[in-house]
Amino acid sequence: MNLPSDLQARLSVASRIGAAVLGGYALASAAASALALSLPPPRHEAALWGMLLSFLLYALAVIWVMQARSATRAWIGMALPTAALALACWLLGAGGGA
Amino acid sequence: MHSSFRQSMAWLHTWTGLVVGWVLFLVFVTGTAGYVQYEISRWMRPELPMEARGDLPSPDVLVGHALARLEANAPEAKSWQIILPHAARQPRGWQPLSIRWEEMPPDRQDFGRTGSEVLDAVTGQALVSPEPRDTWGGAGLYRMHYALHYVPYWVGYYIVGICTMLMLVAVFSGVITHKKIIADFFTFRPGKGQRSWLDAHNVISVMSLPFFTMITYSGLVFFTTWYAPAPVAAVYGTGDAAMNRYWDDRSTVHKAGYQPARAEAALLARLVTEAEAEWGAGRVAQLRIEHPRGEPAFVELSGIAGDRMGGLRPAHLRFDAANGAPLPPDDRDGAAARTERLLFDLHEGIFAGWGLRWLYVVSGLLGCGVIATGLVLWTVKRRQKHIKGASAGARFGLRLVEVLNAGTIIGLPFGIALFFLANRLLPLQMEGRAQWEFHALFFGWGWALLWASVRPLKRAWIDLCRLAAAACLAIPLVNALTTDRHLGASLPAGDWALAGFDLSMLGFAAGFTLIAGKLRRKWAVPDEDGASAGTAALAARHGRVRHEPAE
Incomplete structure (x- = not known):
């Protein structure tokens, strides 16, 4: 086994795990928040629906990352939807419930 | 990374399962005990009177x-x-x-x-x-399954939460890995080494898959605001005051x-x-x-x-x-709150009568079995490969997993048996008595890990099974010697909470004895291995693996 390619493979796996754990969590949080903000009142029910579904979203995100063709694609696949959903949250008036 | 979707799922399943396997084993063992926590508490407080109903006024x-x-x-x-x-x-x-x-x-x-x-x-x-003895009872074991022990409760919440999330991923990816899930369910090839371990893992997993999915997901839901606070932050804003507004909205x-x-x-x-x-x-x-x-x-x-x-x-x-x-x-509960409550109820099984409660206990034990067989499978697969030569790091990793497996899969039940024995044997007036019951549990577990690390692997499994059997057998005996709530009293009185506990311990003793006997016959390990035990222990200390011939 040749070392550089072995190292490269390890780094790729590490990067992918990062995308799954951190990127997946960010994506699940953003999607759950956008859902909570777009559901009709009462708002505690909307927030709870978001939280209840976020574990499913997280699991699906992790599974998607693991089957992505490359670690870079995995990161892009997490980052772009997260950014879009974060923007949607901002437009829906996130945190303005106070 | 991997050519096919299914392969990458297999990889994900293997490694998420390994990383969190032992914590989840602890969670499943103590969580299963939680289904009978009131019976355990009852047994651990023998001072309380036997149940008396009598005739009631209007x-x-x-x-x-x-x-x-x-x-x-x-x-x-x-x-x-x-x-x-x-x-x-x-x-x-x-x-x-x-x-x-x-x-x-x-x-x-x-x-x-x-x-x-x-x-x-x-x-x-x-x-x-009457003032019962100082003990946490069954609630102490139950608490360990979400808050662990010796760590602040919130550290426990997060460790268990991360492991549970990984288990959810392992459950989903495990399902995807098995395209022939129905066929797998009807396949069991005993006595074939790795193949048998895989079959056992598959059969138990498929059998209790609905239970695992339910128990894992609902377990996470207990701590939504800890694990997934983003939607609350989005709707209410960030900080403690915003979180309090959320709870106020839900409060009556x-x-x-x-x-x-x-x-x-x-x-x-x-x-x-x-x-x-x-x-x-x-x-x-x-x-x-x-x-x-x-x-x-x-x-x-x-x-x-x-x-x-x-x-x-x-x-x-x-x-x-x-x-x-x-x-x-x-x-004021809407659909979301009712869904949440349904998940809580399914998780805790409070609605379950004694028949369904036993099903919960058996499902929990199957969960322990899935995790245990999965962990063993990991080592069996690699041991065969490694005989052909592997790096020192890989050998050390394999040895580590093997020791942790034997020391936890048998060592934790042994520790819990010591926990029950300590409840009867520690002096009643002892300072910090309830804590010492837990120290006994972790002493037993730690000792088992140590034993697994110095003995040849197969020897260690058999030793620990026998030890666990002896400890379980000792529980009803020590109970009879130290209290008047023993089987001789509880059976005639029809107190099934008390009698059921002692009888279950006898059942566990029989189970561990059977496993010890089966392993001994299968591996043909002599009772006394004389000099070889010492050599193996020495080899283990130098990080070398003592390979047994493949089955």
Whole structure:
């Protein structure tokens, strides 16, 4: 086994795990928040629906990352939807419930 | 990384499973014990009297006794509660007549001090129950399955939460890995080494897959605001104040405050009789009396929580406390809150009668089995490969997993057996006694890990199985020597909580003996391995693996 390619493979796996754990969590949080903000009142029910579904979203995100063709694609696949959903949250008036 | 989707799922399943396997094993073992936690608590507090029901006076007498004591104890209370004698589900067992009250909350607080008394149903006098020994009982084991031990509770929440999330991923990816999930279920090829371990893992997993999916997901839901706080932050804003607003919205606490609770015995007795006519005799579990400022004072009658009759939530009836006119129920739970409660109820299984409860216990034990067979499978696969030569790091990793497997899969049950023995053997007046029961548990587990690391692997499995069997066997014996709540007393009295505990320990002793015998015959390990044990121990210390010939 040749070392550089072995190292490269390890780094790729590490990067992918990062995308799954951190990127997946960010994506699940953003999607759950956008859902909570777009559901009709009462708002505690909307927030709870978001939280209840976020574990499913997280699991699906992790599974998607693991089957992505490359670690870079995995990161892009997490980052772009997260950014879009974060923007949607901002437009829906996130945190303005106070 | 991997050519096919299914391969990458297999990779994900293997490694997520390995990383969190031992923590999840602890969670499943102690969580399964949680399904019988009231029976365990009962056994661990032998001072408490055997259950006594006797003949009960009529509702008006019971309610009269309760109101008299409430007026004497808490004349200015925010809330009065009367618990009528009934067969409860949580905590399981017979509940005697008792009262609870909550004093007026101090300024700007939601909750006041609470008090309670158990009453003699006939005389109405407050009963003093014997002080049980210092122990956490079954609740201590149950708490370990979400908060661990020796760490602050929130550290435990996060560790268990991360492991549970990984398990959810392992469950999903495990399903995807098995395209022939139905065929796998009917496949078991015993005595074929790795193949048998894989089959066992598959069969148990598929059998209890609905249970795993439910238990993992609902387990996460218990801590939504810890694990997934983003939606609350999005809707309410960030910080403690925003989180408090979320909980306030869900709370039934009346913001305008309360006037002292008052009630009339004759009216309460009439309401109880009417509710019993609808729900059945002995099925009114409790009455709550409150007077929110600016609203009519109310009496709320609840059925038995988890009772079949009430579905997953006790039935509620609400009446005006002044004239007995029906009031609309205060139920602000929407679809999300009801979904959450359904998941809680499924997780805890409080609604389960004894038949379904056993199914819960068996499913929990199958969960332990899935994790154990998965962990063993990991080592069996690699041991065969590694015989052909592997790096020192890989060999060390394999050895580490093998030691952790034997030391945990058998060592943890051994530790829990010591936990029960410590409950009977530690001096009653000992300082920090309840904590020492836990020290005994971790001493047993730690000792098993140490033993697994210095003995040849197969030898260690057999030793530990025998040790665990001996410890389980000792429990009913020590119980008989130290208390009068032993099988000789509990069986004739028909006290199945107490007798069931001792009998289950005998069952575990038999189980571990069978495993030890089977392993010994299969591996043909001599009882005394003389010099070879020492050599193997030496080899282990140098990080070398002692390879057994492949089966």
